[in-house]
Amino acid sequence: MSTPIRTKKHVFALDCPDAAALGRFYAELLGWRCQAGEDSDWVDVIPPEDGVGYAIACQQIEGYRVPEWPEGPIPQQAHIDFYVDSIADAAPLAEAVGAVRHPHQPGEGRGFAVFLDPAGHLFCLCESTE
Known part of the structure; x- marks a missing residue:
């Protein structure tokens, strides 16, 4: 090694x-x-x-060019996960500074929510278990 x-x-x-x-x-x-x-x-x-x-x-x-997720000719290449105490508390703060909740939400009930930053990059707010 x-x-x-x-x-x-x-x-x-x-x-x-x-x-x-x-x-x-x-x-x-x-x-x-x-x-x-x-x-x-x-x-x-x-x-x-x-x-x-x-x-x-x-x-x-x-x-x-903005990534198109979950399907499209310009795929997501990466995203950032931000772990928070409460998605319900953090989501309005993210939206207030310009984030947009993505229409495709595979994490509902699974502890994460998908958002887009102003340039169209995906990021997730994830419910922290720590």
């Missing part, structure tokens, strides 16, 4: 049509902060006080 890499930071980067706007969405949703990159095409969304070594990055690209 080989030695694993040792990482100092974990960043999940999302392609989007407007990096600043999507960065603001995730900062408001999570109570994190935006940090602009060296150019306007990249924004990091960072936990308070660089809390856990994780960040979400928003990368502006030309010709961005």
Whole structure:
């Protein structure tokens, strides 16, 4: 077995049509902060006080196309799960900052709800069992 890499930071980067706007969405949703990159095409969304070594990055690209899920020519390639104490409490907060509940909800009664961010990426609010 080989030695694993040792990482100092974990960043999940999302392609989007407007990096600043999507960065603001995730900062408001999570109570994190935006940090602009060296150019306007990249924004990091960072936990308070660089809390856990994780960040979400928003990368502006030309010709961005929204994933179509559960079926469509542009498949979902990834999504983010956010574990919360109560979906019923968290959902209105997510919607207030621009999230949209997806019409397809395979998690009803199973502890998760599917949403779209303003750029059309899927994310789930999951009921925490911890």
